[in-house]
Amino acid sequence: MTSSPRVLGALAATGAAALLLSGCVAKADADPSAALTVSSTASDCAVSAGTAKSGTLTFDVKNAGDQVTEFYLLADDGLRIVGEVENIAPSASRTLTVTAQPGDYFTVCKPGMVGDGIGKSAFTVTGDRVAVNGPDAEQKQKAVDLYAAFVKDQVGQLVPAVDDMVTAYESGDDAKAKELFATTRAYYERIEPVAEALGDLDPRIDYREVDAVAEGLDWTGFHRIEKDLWVPAKDALNADGETPAWQDWAPSTTEQRGEFGDQLIADVQELYDYVHSDDFVSNLEDQGIAGVSNGAIALLDEVATGKITGEEDWWSHTDLYDFAANVEGSKMAFSLVSDFAAAQGDDGAALVDEIETGYADLEAALSQHGSLKDGFVAFTDLTDAQKRELVDLINALAEPLSQLTGTTLS
Template structure:
């Protein structure tokens, strides 16, 4: 795993229906036309489940006891197309977006942690709407939405890590094994963010061989992983030479408590950072070039770690990480694809080639499972399976390598 990345990697808006908070196509909607949203500690009620394409305003009132957020999500339920946060109890804020025809979800997040409440389908009817606004404004809004996506992923990661650590520290290894790859998916989608934070990523996600090579205390996901999956008697360590069994000693309950508490603390530090002005300033400095380079960096993460089976050496859950990295790369591309496509015939052809590359990779990966239902374990892949995935990654990497320069033309 490389530890120095350009600070970017994910995206939050669909390519076909880019919705930019604050970038409106026509006169702002009148207050009487706004959709009313009521957020409580357990519900998220929107006054209508349908709207006509164009400028939409959601007036969000927090009637709960905790600070809340409101999201408009794309059809996949993952990409954020608009959000408003930090709505104090008793307060109201408005989210304004340009909504293209399509299917969406609305969602509130009391306490600004976890999966949120009241996820409800929301349909936008009508015709496609032209997006007005200066190029610089649109690009800045893309960066804002990326920041919102990262915060959402970490807000989900925090309670998921708590659940994993609770099972691990209590000795419920079966439950912890089931949670392990699912929890890591949130981290893998935003991995370059953490990798830019000095020693935080080594604490959270270093493999044993990397920690030993750099003389670091080995903690984080993979230290927990080693406790959860006992190596076979004839297995070799990640270096390919040392018998794994000889170096494996079960952690004591006190050691498990220390490793678990450390992971919780480090993820809390990550959560604090992504909600800081420093984080937003770092993204602003990188701009859309950072997002474009992030699509490339996450695919490289797959090629150098996941496809080799080196990332989750103990558990064999590499395909979960693989899928999350590809998801992040694809969304990063979706956030800048319109900028690339606007660069004439060459830009449009590049976008078409990248779209086809992602589709082929997704199709191949789907034959082995999914993040929702689980994948086969890495040792179950045949050599032919690995070659096919490698070839598809390499085929996609070539046009992606041209993306940043095209976006910046």
């Protein structure tokens, strides 16, 4: 979150870049002989085969456990959702049908529909590339549906991650809470504009102190906890560069930690409830493909206006984690709509190539400082030249990316 103007209607999204808008297709289009079976239990996600030929694939998913479950086909990064089927009751079966291009994927089940899931396994699609058929409107709806699936998945992982971090924070295990802080926030940062569209929910979860003070709000959420965990020096200044860090602030008591921690858990639960509601689905349909495209732009704006300045995580200096998660969310949204942009003649194809190059260059530069998996260096460890390189790459990507929505809808 930054103090820049809210992008209330923007949407963050996932895509499957390797699939180029592969997604759920009508079951009638599938070859019944190519059906794969999946058995989801409390401890395993057993798929009948680990390989298949490109084209339309059908997964017949049986819930053999005692909790409602979900099944996902993920792209090669283990994050992007190619297809998913959810709300499978115990003893019930559901079918997932996708059009899959050649490449490497993962399968995973999620009993209870929260957390990282279980039984994650490699899945390979061989053969030749296939065309994705279907009316334009139908394909656009599939992109929106995949975005919805990604948001639900990220918030589903955010819930237990926040619970673990808060448990450490409330119990006084600051070392553990610090360890979990940045990686927990990544789930939120990938889908941040969703919460921003819900009035005061994002301010409660993710406002910095200077923003809360400026708007006369109670300061709660991630960054209130952050300041407790990384107690500022007596002569430190807040992110505005003017206000003494200790002015009108003191480290939280045990009771106050309980209140701040419980409030964050409640607010994240509210976000979870929303993304599993009919209102969320309706809002997505109203936004349509433009919302997905605008989500790519909005998330890169988050990087440009806050993360790259080091103002987001002012006390922990974990800004590069937020930076990377925002970029991931932005790239995923772009990958969902890139085919529509590329279809708009030579200019559209050239724009997509320019954006893809921009993401690759930015990711390469960011990887020099770490990764979400292995950890990043503190933002304060970057030299001015390294910060300038990232700024230049963001600006180089932001300009063509700003043209994405207009090109996609033309």
